[in-house]
Amino acid sequence: MDEASFLAGYDPRAYPSVAVTVDVVALTIRDGKLCVLLVERGEQPFAGHRALPGGFVREETLDEAALRELAEETGLTSGEAAGELDRVHFEQLRTYGNPGRDPRMRIVSVAYLAFAPHLPEPTAGSDAAHAYWVPVEEAKDLAFDHDQILADGLERARDKLEYTPLATAFVGTDFTISELRQVYAAVWGEELHAGNFHRKVLSVPGFVESTGETAARGGERGGPKAKLYRAGDARLLHPALLRPTREDRVR
Amino acid sequence: MDEASFLAGYDPRAYPSVAVTVDVVALTIRDGKLCVLLVERGEQPFAGHRALPGGFVREETLDEAALRELAEETGLTSGEAAGELDRVHFEQLRTYGNPGRDPRMRIVSVAYLAFAPHLPEPTAGSDAAHAYWVPVEEAKDLAFDHDQILADGLERARDKLEYTPLATAFVGTDFTISELRQVYAAVWGEELHAGNFHRKVLSVPGFVESTGETAARGGERGGPKAKLYRAGDARLLHPALLRPTREDRVR
DNA sequence: TTGAGTAAGACTCAGGTTGAGTAAGACTTA
DNA sequence: TAAGTCTTACTCAACCTGAGTCTTACTCAA
Numbered sequence: 353m354d355e356a357s358f359l360a361g362y363d364p365r366a367y368p369s370v371a372v373t374v375d376v377v378a379l380t381i382r383d384g385k386l387c388v389l390l391v392e393r394g395e396q397p398f399a400g401h402r403a404l405p406g407g408f409v410r411e412e413t414l415d416e417a418a419l420r421e422l423a424e425e426t427g428l429t430s431g432e433a434a435g436e437l438d439r440v441h442f443e444q445l446r447t448y449g450n451p452g453r454d455p456r457m458r459i460v461s462v463a464y465l466a467f468a469p470h471l472p473e474p475t476a477g478s479d480a481a482h483a484y485w486v487p488v489e490e491a492k493d494l495a496f497d498h499d500q501i502l503a504d505g506l507e508r509a510r511d512k513l514e515y516t517p518l519a520t521a522f523v524g525t526d527f528t529i530s531e532l533r534q535v536y537a538a539v540w541g542e543e544l545h546a547g548n549f550h551r552k553v554l555s556v557p558g559f560v561e562s563t564g565e566t567a568a569r570g571g572e573r574g575g576p577k578a579k580l581y582r583a584g585d586a587r588l589l590h591p592a593l594l595r596p597t598r599e600d601r602v603r
Numbered sequence: 604m605d606e607a608s609f610l611a612g613y614d615p616r617a618y619p620s621v622a623v624t625v626d627v628v629a630l631t632i633r634d635g636k637l638c639v640l641l642v643e644r645g646e647q648p649f650a651g652h653r654a655l656p657g658g659f660v661r662e663e664t665l666d667e668a669a670l671r672e673l674a675e676e677t678g679l680t681s682g683e684a685a686g687e688l689d690r691v692h693f694e695q696l697r698t699y700g701n702p703g704r705d706p707r708m709r710i711v712s713v714a715y716l717a718f719a720p721h722l723p724e725p726t727a728g729s730d731a732a733h734a735y736w737v738p739v740e741e742a743k744d745l746a747f748d749h750d751q752i753l754a755d756g757l758e759r760a761r762d763k764l765e766y767t768p769l770a771t772a773f774v775g776t777d778f779t780i781s782e783l784r785q786v787y788a789a790v791w792g793e794e795l796h797a798g799n800f801h802r803k804v805l806s807v808p809g810f811v812e813s814t815g816e817t818a819a820r821g822g823e824r825g826g827p828k829a830k831l832y833r834a835g836d837a838r839l840l841h842p843a844l845l846r847p848t849r850e851d852r853v854r
Numbered sequence: 855t856t857g858a859g860t861a862a863g864a865c866t867c868a869g870g871t872t873g874a875g876t877a878a879g880a881c882t883t884a
Numbered sequence: 885t886a887a888g889t890c891t892t893a894c895t896c897a898a899c900c901t902g903a904g905t906c907t908t909a910c911t912c913a914a
Contacts, residue, residue, distance in 0.1 A: 370660065372621045372700070372711050409621065414700045414711070447698040447713050449623070449665040460623050460665070460711070462698050530891075548873065550892065555871090558854060569881080575890025576880035588853045591871070602839045603809060781862075799902060801863060806900095820910080826861025827909035842900075 370449075370458045374418045375406035375498065376425075377445060377505030378466040379539075380485060381522050386538045387485040388502060389471075390494070391425060394482070397455050398495035404502065405483060406461065418442060418464035425483045427474050441467040441521035445505050453497045463501045465508055467521040513539055514592050517559055520583035528567055528578035529553055532560070540595050552593055558586025621700075621709045625669045626657035626749065627676075628696060628756030629717040631736060632773050637789045638736040639753060640722075641745070642676060645733070648706050649746035655753065656734060657712065669693060669715035676734045678725050692718040692772035696756055704748045714752045716759055718772040764790055766843050768810055771834035779818055779829035780804055783811070791846050803844055809837025 378389040390402040405425035409417040419442060422428075428437055442464060449460035474483040491502060512518045519535040520527070533549045553559055560581040567578045629640040641653040656676040660668045670693060673679075679688055693715060700711035725734045742753060763769045770786040771778070784800045804810055811832035818828045 370621070370623045372623065409700070409711075411702055411709075413702065414698065444697055446695050447665065449660070449713065451662055451664065460660075460713070462700065462711070528891085545873070545875095546890080547875085547892075547894090551894095552871090571882070571890050573889050574880085574882035574887095576892080578891060586853055590848055590853050594872095596873090597841055602837055602841050779862085796902070796904090797861075798863070798865085798904085803901090805863095822861055822911075824860055825858095825909085825911040827863085829862060845901095847902090 370460055372409045373406050373459055373461045374409055374414060374421055375404045375448075375461050375463045375501060376418050376422050376466055377404060377463060377502055378422055378426075378440075378468060378471075379488075379505070379509060379522075380468040380471055381535060381538050382470070382485055384534060384538055385487045386506075388488050388491050388505075389422075389425060389483060390486050390491060392482040392484075393495055401493060401495040402486070402491070403495035404463075404498045409462075414444070414462050415442065415464075418444075418462075418466070422466055425474065426471050428471065436468075436471060439469055439521070439525075440471075441518060445501070445508060448497055448501060450497070461501075463505065465505050467509070467518060469522055469524055509539055510595070514594055515589055517583055517586055517589060520560070526563055526565065526580045526582055528580060529560075530571070530578055532581075536593070536595075542596065549593075552591075556586065556589050556591065556593070558584040559589055560584050621711055623660045624657050624710055624712045625660060625665060625672055626655045626699075626712050626714045626752060627669050627673050627717055628655060628714060628753055629673055629677075629719060629722075630739075630756070630760060630773075631719040631722055632786060632789050633721070633736055635785060635789055636738045637757075639739050639742050639756075640673075640676060640734060641737050641742060643733040643735075644746055652744060652746040653737070653742070654746035655714075655749045660713075665695070665713050666693065666715075669695075669713075669717070673717055676725065677722050679722065687719075687722060690720055690772070690776075691722075692769060696752070696759060699748055699752060701748075712752075714756065716756050718760070718769060720773055720775055760790055761846070765845055766840055768834055768837055768840060771811070777814055777816065777831045777833055779831060780811075781822070781829055783832075787844070787846075793847065800844075803842075807837065807840050807842065807844070809835040810840055811835050 376389070380387055380389075389405055391405050393399055393401050393403050405421055407417075407421050407424075412420070419437065419440075422440070423437055445463040445465045447460060447462045449458075451458055453459065453461075473485065488502070488506060492499065494502065509518070513536060519532055519539075522535045522539075523531050529550050530546070532553060533544055533546060536549070537543055561584045563580045563582055565580040567580060570577050627640070631638055631640075640656055642656050644650055644652050644654050656672055658668075658672050658675075663671070670688065673691070674688055696714040696716045698711060698713045700709075702709055704710065704712075724736065739753070739757060743750065745753065760769070764787060770783055770790075773786045773790075774782050780801050781797070783804060784795055784797060787800070788794055812835045814831045814833055816831040818831060821828050
C-alpha cells in the first residue's frame with residue numbers, strides 16, 4: 353500500500369505519532385587521529401552520557417537539517433566561519449527507527465555522515481560549548497543507539513575511502529601525497545606502504561592534480577620538500593585503493 | 604542539539620506534523636529481465652500512474668514494516684506462500700524527505716531494497732490484484748519521487764553485485780554458474796565472458812559450494828549438463844567481481 | 855539416426871596491478 | 885657536521901585480468 357491509498361483509507365491519528373530527527377556523525381582528523389564530534393547530555397535519559405549532535409527536522413530538506421545541526425553544534429553559523437562548512441562533505445548514512453530506541457516516544461532518526469578537513473574546536477561560551485571532538489576509539493557508551501550509528505558511519509567512511517576521492521575532504525585544498533596517506537592510515541587504522549601508495553594515487557586518473565608548487569618545508573623530522581597537489585575531478589577511483597584484505601571482513 | 608534537549612526545550616506541536624512511510628524497491632528476474640514490483644494508483648494525486656509499493660509505519664521496526672508491505676502487495680501473507688519471503692534479501696536503501704515530495708503533507712519515506720528469487724505473479728482477486736512485475740526499463744513516470752528511488756535502488760543493486768554474494772538471492776537454492784551469470788547480465792545490462800566468469804566465481808572463497816549434483820538437462824538449445832552449486836558462507840566477495848569499467852562512471 | 859549448433863568448463867597467453875623491497879637524494883634536528 | 889627521516893623513483897616476482905582456443909556433452913531438427 354502506498355502513501356496515497358493509505359491516506360485515503362486510514363486515519364493517521366489512529367497510529368502513534370512519530371517524530372523525525374537528524375543525527376550527524378561528523379568526522380575529522382586531529383593530530384593524526386580520526387575524531388568524531390560529540391555533545392554532552394545534561395538531562396535524562398542518558399544524562400552524563402555523550403551523544404551525536406542532532407535535532408528535529410523543520411521545514412527544510414533532510415540534508416539542510418543535518419547541515420544546520422552541524423553548524424549549530426560547531427558554532428560555525430556566522431559569516432566568515434560558516435564558509436568553512438562549504439568544504440565539508442555530506443552524505444546520508446541510514447535511518448534508525450526501531451520502537452524503543454528513545455524511551456520517551458517513537459523517534460525516527462535519519463543519520464548523516466560529514467567529513468571535515470579541520471573544523472575548529474567549538475568555542476566555550478557559545479551555544480556549542482558542550483560539543484567537542486573525541487578520538488573515535490574513545491567514543492563509547494553513547495546515548496540511545498548512537499554507538500551503532502557511529503559504528504555504521506565508520507564502516508561507511510572506511511569503505512568510501514577505497515572507491516571515492518573522499519580522503520581529499522579531510523585535507524586542505526593543497527596537500528601532499530603524504531598528508532593524503534596519513535588520512536587513509538588514520539581512517540583505516542593501519543600504516544600504508546609509502547612508495548606503493550604514492551604510485552597508486554598518481555596512477556588513478558582524476559584523483560589528484562599537481563599544483564606545480566612544493567611544500568614550504570620538509571617533514572617534521574626531516575626529508576625533502578614534497579610536491580603539492582589538489583583534488584582532481586574524479587568521483588570514483590579506478591582502479592580503487594583497496595585496503596589490505598582482512599579475512600574477518602569476508603565471512 | 605540532540606533529541607532530548609530538543610524535547611526539553613521545544614514543543615513538537617510547534618512544527619508541522621511529519622508522517623513516516625516505507626517504500627519498497629522489490630527486484631526479481633523474470634525471463635532474463637530485471638523486473639520491479641509496481642502498484643497501480645487509482646486516486647489523486649498521480650492517479651493512473653504507477654508507484655512503488657509502500658505504506659505507513661506502525662508499531663514495528665522499519666524493517667518489519669517494509670517486509671509487511673511487500674507481503675501484502677505480493678499476496679504472500681498466508682502460511683505456505685509466506686515461506687517464500689524467507690529467501691528474500693532485504694536492506695535499507697535510503698530516506699527521502701524533501702518537503703513537497705508529496706503534495707498533501709510532509710512525508711518522510713524510508714526506502715528499502717528487496718531481492719527475490721522468483722516471487723509469483725500477484726494473483727487477481729486478492730488485495731494484490733493491482734500489483735505486478737514490470738521490466739525496469741519500462742518503469743518510467745512513477746508517482747512522487749519514485750523514479751529517483753528506483754534509480755537509486757538499481758544503482759545500489761548493481762554495486763552490491765560486485766562486492767557481495769547478493770546475486771545468489773535471485774536464483775534458487777541450487778543453481779548453475781550459468782544461471783548466476785545471467786543474473787549479473789540482467790542486472791548490469793551487459794553480457795559477460797562465460798569462461799572468465801566461471802573461473803572467477805569458483806576462485807572466490809565462500810561464494811558458491813558444489814552440491815555434487817548435476818542439472819537434470821543441458822541448456823535449452825544444447826550443451827552439456829552443468830554442475831549445481833549453492834550459496835557459500837561468504838558475506839563479501841574477495842576478490843570482487845568488478846563490472847567492465849565505464850569511463851562515464853568515473854567522472 | 856545423424857549432423858549442426860550450443861554451451862560448460864578447462865586451458866593458454868599477453869598485459870596490467872599488486873605488495874615488498876632497494877636506492878638516491880633532499881631535508882630535518884641535535 | 886652527523887645521524888636520521890622522508891619523498892620519490894625504481895625493480896621484481898606473484899597474481900589477476902580480459903580475450904581467446906579447445907574439448908566434450910548435450911539439444912534439436914532433418
